[in-house]
Amino acid sequence: MLEKFESIDTSSLVDKVENHIIDLIRARNIQIGESLPKELELSESFGVSRTVIREALLRLRMMGLIESRKNKGAVLTNPNLLTPLKKVFHPAMMDDDTLKDIFEMRLALEVGMAELIFDRVTATDIAELEEIVEMEMRNSDGRSFLIQEEVAFHGKLYKISGNKMLMEFQELLLPIFQYVHDGGLLNQQFFSNDFISHKQLIVLLKEGDVSSFRDGMRKHLDNHYHRLLKH
Numbered sequence: 001m002l003e004k005f006e007s008i009d010t011s012s013l014v015d016k017v018e019n020h021i022i023d024l025i026r027a028r029n030i031q032i033g034e035s036l037p038k039e040l041e042l043s044e045s046f047g048v049s050r051t052v053i054r055e056a057l058l059r060l061r062m063m064g065l066i067e068s069r070k071n072k073g074a075v076l077t078n079p080n081l082l083t084p085l086k087k088v089f090h091p092a093m094m095d096d097d098t099l100k101d102i103f104e105m106r107l108a109l110e111v112g113m114a115e116l117i118f119d120r121v122t123a124t125d126i127a128e129l130e131e132i133v134e135m136e137m138r139n140s141d142g143r144s145f146l147i148q149e150e151v152a153f154h155g156k157l158y159k160i161s162g163n164k165m166l167m168e169f170q171e172l173l174l175p176i177f178q179y180v181h182d183g184g185l186l187n188q189q190f191f192s193n194d195f196i197s198h199k200q201l202i203v204l205l206k207e208g209d210v211s212s213f214r215d216g217m218r219k220h221l222d223n224h225y226h227r228l229l230k231h
Contacts, residue, residue: 017046017056022065025076036066036074082168089172091179103180106173107221109166110154114214116161121205125160129205132156133198151178153198196220 021042030036039057043050057074060066064079091099136149151174158170196204196219204213 013048013052014055014059017042017048017052018059020046021056021060030076032076032078034076035072036076038073081165082172085172089176091176099176099180102173102176106177109169109173110157110221111214111218113157113161113163113166114217115210116163116166117157118205118210118213120162121160125156126202126206129153129156129198129202133202136198149198194219195222 021036024030025036036042036057037045039050039053042053046053057066060074061068064077064083066074067077069075094102132149132152136153139149155170155174158167161167196216198220201213201216201220204216208216
């Protein structure tokens with residue numbers, strides 16, 4: 001049997017330089033809008049060619065961490081953290097376990113943002129939610145689950161939260177929700193005696209408190225939780 005050696009570092013030179021540049025940004029406390037050192041300075045500092053530096057900087061640009069500006073070179077930007085996810089966040093590119101994990105995360109997010117919704121909801125928002133529910137009642141036969149109305153109602157809740165990150169993340173999550181529902185990844189329908197409907201959630205927004213609304217959101221989503229977690 002061979003003796004045990006330390007693990008071999010298989011990362012490429014560009015990988016290492018990319019990480020070194022990120023470390024440098026942190027160490028020098030470079031702020032948004034400030035320039036990074038020039039390519040030549042980075043090349044001499046890290047002991048690598050300018051070609052390697054350019055490739056590492058290109059990766060950081062693709063991540064949205066830096067951008068090129070005239071007369072300033074590479075400048076640190078406020079990154080859109082979800083941009084890398086958008087390129088791969090598609091149901092067809094994920095296995096069933098990953099889809100279920102993401103679906104569960106989406107449900108947890110909606111319960112967790114109940115306080116933001118309750119604090120920021122307006123009379124106009126209430127009216128729009130009521131319109132969605134009216135459409136829901138006209139289109140439903142009282143038995144079937146209409147994914148379009150579910151997406152419309154919960155999409156509106158994300159908007160009410162006022163949190164830009166949540167709203168952008170919602171655009172990624174709702175298609176996953178629909179895919180998991182339509183793709184047969186959930187167990188058979190589950191009905192809870194404590195189920196809270198969309199209409200009842202609106203009543204809680206109008207007449208309840210944040211605690212009762214959060215509890216209502218959890219009960220509303222109970223069917224989905226049980227269909228997902230009961231194996």
